[in-house]
Amino acid sequence: MHKFYILFISVMLLLLSSCSNYQKLLKNPDPAIKYEAALEYFAKKDYMRSLTLLQDITPVYRGTEKAENILYLIASSNFHQRDYISARHYYSVYISSYPRGKYIEEVKYMNALSFYKESPEPKLDQTASSKAIELFNDFLLEYPKTDKLVQIQLLVSELQEKLAERELISATLYYNIGNYRGNNYYRSAIVTAENALKDYPKSKFKEDFSILVVRSKYQEAIQSVENKLYERSVVALDECIYFLQEYPTSNYIKEVQQLKLELEKNNNKIYII
Numbered sequence: 001m002h003k004f005y006i007l008f009i010s011v012m013l014l015l016l017s018s019c020s021n022y023q024k025l026l027k028n029p030d031p032a033i034k035y036e037a038a039l040e041y042f043a044k045k046d047y048m049r050s051l052t053l054l055q056d057i058t059p060v061y062r063g064t065e066k067a068e069n070i071l072y073l074i075a076s077s078n079f080h081q082r083d084y085i086s087a088r089h090y091y092s093v094y095i096s097s098y099p100r101g102k103y104i105e106e107v108k109y110m111n112a113l114s115f116y117k118e119s120p121e122p123k124l125d126q127t128a129s130s131k132a133i134e135l136f137n138d139f140l141l142e143y144p145k146t147d148k149l150v151q152i153q154l155l156v157s158e159l160q161e162k163l164a165e166r167e168l169i170s171a172t173l174y175y176n177i178g179n180y181r182g183n184n185y186y187r188s189a190i191v192t193a194e195n196a197l198k199d200y201p202k203s204k205f206k207e208d209f210s211i212l213v214v215r216s217k218y219q220e221a222i223q224s225v226e227n228k229l230y231e232r233s234v235v236a237l238d239e240c241i242y243f244l245q246e247y248p249t250s251n252y253i254k255e256v257q258q259l260k261l262e263l264e265k266n267n268n269k270i271y272i273i
Contacts, residue, residue, distance in 0.1 A: 022049055025037050025053065026052070026053075026056070031057040031060040031061065034053045034056060034057050035053075035054075035057055035061070035066065035070075037053055038050045038053035038054045038057070038073065039073075041053065042073055042076075042077065045080070047076075047077040047078075047080045047081050048077075048081060050073065050077050051074060051077035051078065051081070054070050054073055054074050054077065055074065057070070058070055058071075058074070068094075068097075068098050068101055068102070068103070071090060071093060071094050071097065071098075072094060072101075072103045072107065074090050075087050075090035075091045075093075075094060075107065075110070076110070078090060079110060079113075079114060082117070084114040084115075084117050084118050087110070087111075087114050088111055088114045088115070091107050091108075091110060091111040091114065092111065094107050095107060095108065095111070105143055105146070108135070108138075108139050108142070108143075109139055109146075109148060109152075111135060112132055112135035112136045112138075112139055112152075113132075113155075115128045115129075115131045115132035115135060116128075116129075116132040116136075116155055116159065119132060119159060119162060122162050122163075122165035122166045122169060123166070123169055126162065126163055126166050129159045129162050129163055130163065132155070132156075132159055133156055133159050133160065133163075136152050136155060136156050137156070139152065140152060160200055160203070161200075161203060161204065161205075163199075163200070164196055164199075164200040164203040164204075164205050165205060167192055167193075167195070167196040167199075167200075167209075168193075168196065168205050168208055168209060168212075170192050171189045171192040171193040171196065171209065171212050172189075172212065174186070174188040174189035174192060174216075175189040175212055175215060175216055175219075178219065179219075179223055184220065186216040186217075186219050186220040186223075187216075187220065189212055189213075189216040190212075190213055190216045190217060190220070193209040193210075193212045193213045193216070194209075194213060196209050197209050197210065197213075207247055207250060207252070210243055210246065210247065211243065211250075211252045211255075211256070213239055214236070214239050214240055214243050214252075214256055214259065215259075217232070217235055217236040217239045218236045218239075218240075218259045218262075218263065220232055220236070221233045221235070221236040221263065221266075222262075222266065229266075233263050233266055236259075236263055237260060237263045237264065240256050240257075240259055240260035240263065241260070243256050244256055244257070244260070
């Protein structure tokens with residue numbers, strides 16, 4: 001117990017001493033001392049203190065050799081503090097100010113990563129996800145031999161799956177609304193799901209999109225007015241056949257086979273496989 005007390009007192013004294021030194025640094029008029037201290041804080045991952053000192057000396061070093069490094073450290077400090085909006089601002093300033101700077105490749109990667117970090121869950125707006133994908137792809141075009149290639153490919157794949165899931169949520173919602181108040185939301189479900197299949201052909205949700213198309217086309221057919229019944233039944237039946245061929249081991253096989261059977265019975269003019 002006595003040892004713990006001594007340790008506690010020692011830690012507190014160390015913290016108080018550190019705070020005292022930092023306060024002296026803030027009041028120090030010498031920008032060179034603040035700059036060196038900012039570098040030390042950054043190396044120790046004390047990004048808040050580093051950022052405060054760097055922002056304080058920025059006007060003094062504007063236009064000098066240290067300006068580039070200060071801007072990079074400010075952007076990085078904001079990123080490490082999870083202030084991604086501020087980080088992107090400073091990364092953008094760096095890119096425009098130092099297009100051939102010594103940190104330019106890393107800054108462009110980190111700028112894309114800042115959008116990735118703000119990518120929300122699939123049910124929310126995915127603007128950040130789309131922007132991250134765009135910037136990562138631009139990065140790979142500019143730096144095809146980057147050592148971050150595999151990492152970026154994994155991040156892009158993750159973001160694309162999130163976008164695909166977002167589309168699945170929308171398509172499912174349209175399907176569940178159905179023919180509400182006479183509006184054909186099955187058509188919206190079909191369009192959304194088919195576009196997603198084109199945009200994300202390798203998605204793990206591919207089968208989920210496909211079954212939504214089958215169900216929606218089936219509902220669209222059986223709820224059609226008489227003059228559209230035959231045409232839509234043929235389309236729905238074709239979709240069932242395609243699904244059975246594309247996903248022979250699907251958990252939805254029995255459901256699709258039943259829908260196919262009902263469509264065949266619905267109109268004896270439909271070609272039966």
